Amino acid sequence: MGQDTTARRDAPDRLPSSVLRLLAPERRRAVMRALMEEPNATHRIEDIVNAIEETYGDIGEESSNCTYLRSSLHHTHLPKLDDAEVVEYDPDDGTVQYRGDPHIEQWVDQIDRIDED
Template identity: 30%
Template sequence: MGFRDGGGDGGGSGGKEAALTLDAVLETLGHRHRRTLLRLFRDRSTRAVDSDEAVEYLLERERRRPGETPSRDHLQITLLHAHLPKLEEAGLVAFDADAGEFRYRPSERIENWLRFIEAEHGFGE
């Protein structure tokens, strides 16, 4: 199947980035799991992560939060059926279903918002 993407040059400088309205940015960054996934991508030099690695990273972050920790299965399902599709729709990831790997397509606008959120609310929110 290969990577699906919404067009552009794969570098985040064209394609869907221009279409990211304020509402789209806020919706994309509106869930902590999507913000956490974007931080994971940002920290990886390859910018590619498989679903198991992403679930483990989310699970580790959730264990640090107060309250009940979601199960690995729950995180896997929401990752594949909610969060990745939302990031893909925004043009921020290309997902290879055959390899179970997805690659970050950096967006300067999203990066700026993430830095603002981290400065105001820290990494954990």
């Protein structure tokens, strides 16, 4: 999952506390999982919404509402991931490209393992 490093850029140095804050919301981790499945692709926001709904089902009280999910991705989660230089999000055309960050991927995987216990 996300192991192709050919298109990766140098990941910024990240403190564990900043990574944990970034990945704390389950919805944001679901976005990362969807992006990590096809790390070199340019994703449309609609494709991310569909991947989250299909794969993870009900994430939070209102995630079954695709409009609410799309809005939360557009206004909150994707801008935060973009600010952290994890993704390149273009809100005008609704596309997202994962920048590739092995440290973020390790944290997502670790949080998944903890959640499974």
